[in-house]
Amino acid sequence: MTDTMPEAPSGAVADKYVTNFRDNGFTHIPNVLTAAEVARFRNAALDTIEREGVAAGMGMGVGRTGIVTTAQAYRKPGILRELARHPRVGAIAEQLSGISLRVFNGDAQIKPPGDETDTIWHDDLTFAPLRGRILLNAWIALVDVPVERGCMTFVPGSHRRPDPYRVPLSAARENPNSFLFTGWPQLSWSPRLTVPVRAGDATFHQWRVGHTAGPNRSAEARIAFITTYTDAETTYDPQPGLELPGLTAGARLSDDDYPRVAEFG
Numbered sequence: 001m002t003d004t005m006p007e008a009p010s011g012a013v014a015d016k017y018v019t020n021f022r023d024n025g026f027t028h029i030p031n032v033l034t035a036a037e038v039a040r041f042r043n044a045a046l047d048t049i050e051r052e053g054v055a056a057g058m059g060m061g062v063g064r065t066g067i068v069t070t071a072q073a074y075r076k077p078g079i080l081r082e083l084a085r086h087p088r089v090g091a092i093a094e095q096l097s098g099i100s101l102r103v104f105n106g107d108a109q110i111k112p113p114g115d116e117t118d119t120i121w122h123d124d125l126t127f128a129p130l131r132g133r134i135l136l137n138a139w140i141a142l143v144d145v146p147v148e149r150g151c152m153t154f155v156p157g158s159h160r161r162p163d164p165y166r167v168p169l170s171a172a173r174e175n176p177n178s179f180l181f182t183g184w185p186q187l188s189w190s191p192r193l194t195v196p197v198r199a200g201d202a203t204f205h206q207w208r209v210g211h212t213a214g215p216n217r218s219a220e221a222r223i224a225f226i227t228t229y230t231d232a233e234t235t236y237d238p239q240p241g242l243e244l245p246g247l248t249a250g251a252r253l254s255d256d257d258y259p260r261v262a263e264f265g
């Protein structure tokens with residue numbers, strides 16, 4: 001994991017967010033998108049999901065909810081690709097991590113009203129066949145997401161937990177709802193922080209921080225876009241059950257398929 005890195009561009013957000021991200025493993029940044037951007041990207045999310053939405057899993061079939069997602073929208077021409085390559089969001093991610101990044105994924109998600117299922121407690125590393133200094137998600141709210149609509153909850157500081165560094169995917173498959181606390185029992189006793197967000201806000205969290213999201217008990221859909229960034233130097237590191245087609249073990253990710261933030265205009 002990264003704490004202080006030489007490549008860090010700075011100035012996209014106040015230093016307090018960087019401190020927060022590094023100390024806690026996540027941070028909440030208000031007004032990352034303007035109201036006009038929120039409306040445009042929300043419409044694009046609704047349209048795209050209407051046309052080609054698929055049921056989401058946490059990764060490799062673990063932890064199903066009622067969430068419907070676009071499929072690799074970050075790669076397809078269209079408005080959502082613009083959001084995945086949003087220069088300000090990318091600049092914030094690089095400032096928080098302190099290193100050069102590339103986009104690993106980017107999709108819109110809708111959690112329908114009445115979906116009573118929590119997202120499982122997890123860290124993202126368990127689902128990432130990657131070796132690198134960091135992977136982080138920007139969870140961008142395209143509607144207000146109060147607690148009752150299923151906002152995120154984090155275990156502050158859990159990215160600094162002692163070994164094991166990662167657990168196998170089989171642990172998550174066998175115990176999707178408890179593997180985080182079985183793998184790292186001390187986290188059962190750590191305080192948790194639930195983070196309601198307004199439309200246009202984003203939370204950024206890194207791959208070792210424990211997190212979940214709640215059910216949607218509100219009358220409206222929870223609409224969000226999640227961009228996943230990874231260290232630009234990341235290499236493909238397949239794990240049992242975590243293989244991605246078209247990638248070579250040990251090789252760096254390609255700039256064509258996983259664009260560098262530095263290329264965003």
Ligand SMILES: O=C(O)CCC(=O)C(=O)O
Nearest residue numbers: 119124137139212213226
């Ligand atoms: O949106 C959710 O319900 C969960 C999102 C999540 O786990 C993530 O962004 O890593």
